[in-house]
Amino acid sequence: MSQRTVIKGGTIVAADRSYEADVAIEDGKIVQIGTNLNGDKVLDAEGCYVMPGGIDPHVHLEMPFMGTHSKDDFESGTRAGLAGGTTMVVDFCLPSPGQSMLEALEAWHAKSKRACADYSFHMAVTWWSEQVFNEMQQVVDLGINSFKHFMAYKGALMVEDDELFDSFRRCAALGALPMVHAENGDVVATMQQKLLADGIRGPEGHGLSRPPEVEGEATNRAIMIADMAGVPLYVVHTSCEQAHEAIRRARQKGMRVFGEPLIQHLVLDESEYRNPSWDHAAQRVMSPPFRDKSHQDSLWAGLQAGSLQVVATDHCAFSIEQKRNGIDDFTKIPNGTGGLEDRMPVLWSEGVNTGRLTPNEFVAVTSTNIAKILNIYPQKGAIVEGSDADLVVWDPKKSKTISPETQQSVVEYNVFAGREVTGLPRYTLSRGEVAVDDGKICATPGHGRFVERAPFPEVNKALSKWKELTAPRQVQRSAENMPACV
């Protein structure tokens, strides 16, 4: 007989509404929602919100990058996520240029075996050939329906425009979603060299080499290329008004474009790079860099208006020692920051507690929207009978001060350190298993499972239909409307 767990006395907060009900769970699934439910095990949700667990669609765990590997692996990364109410992560499988996607996928499956929470992968297109074209079909058959393209990191992961167009058209045919890291890598590379030649070698050079225009241009370009390819587009880590404006305009014209701000860009700004401590500034080096406050206002407005749909972290944590690889040259500081444990509490504190977001909008941007975009709704991102019991019992009164001393990430610092947050998990459940119990982490390494994602979500189907209907056609002319042969 399977055990029945009941979450009792809470208010269910979904993306569309809030209501009081208990939730019963058996075999990792939600089996009943109602009042006065009973079970073998009762979790008290009095005074709490019961929400779909967070989904972070942008993490880099144990990522090979800039001559090293990011420090958090699938075990510590997913544990950090659970501690903050995130019950699923999506990592990026990165074939090195020239490498088979299938070989890279095997390596990613091998390193995710000790994940404490469910996970999935996006596949990166880091080079282009007939082999890549063919393997994309196999990757889709293996449960991956999204392909990431780096328009930055020249000489490493960056792909050219013709490769983007070919890959986007392939995504259209396969019913997959192309994603872009939108920064103009050529301009960044030139600006980096100029700054170094001018004697700017510290972390402040990082922000200066990647101004918002670099991101706005690449975002516009990717949107136009996706439109010509007839495919939706997902823009990762949208950090500035220029990129947001491009997404907003495209959506207003009916294009299927999604934008993903990071929690870091919503609350941290570029003054961090002018901190007198080299370590402090270097620990905040990530791409795109933190922006000035006017960009933060734009991103918050985008979440409120619906022109931006998802809040992620791009969790890619490097140790102090790794960051010091760039001690005399900012271009060698490994790009990336952590955030998995902090995304939900910081967004709740700065979003819901300030009145910028409703609790339902919070659920939409941390879980439900991305579940729909990635075609795993309502298995994930929903509280309905039959959904996976990936849930967070959220105590809106629980507070803490963020500190690297108490975090799950293995790095020694935290870009949000010292920030007071109010709104934290009382319980986090991963497919019914209690992984966080009032601050105590009891997650099980290896409990996490790979989540397969089918191709052709509705938005791809609709767009293909529209493109087919409006495709250029040859004009049929009768003989009398043709010129006589000469």
Ligand SMILES: NC(=O)NCCC(=O)O
């Ligand atoms: N964002 C970042 O700085 N590091 C991770 C790799 C990427 O997503 O660009």
Ligand SMILES: [Zn+2]
């Ligand atoms: Zn990126």
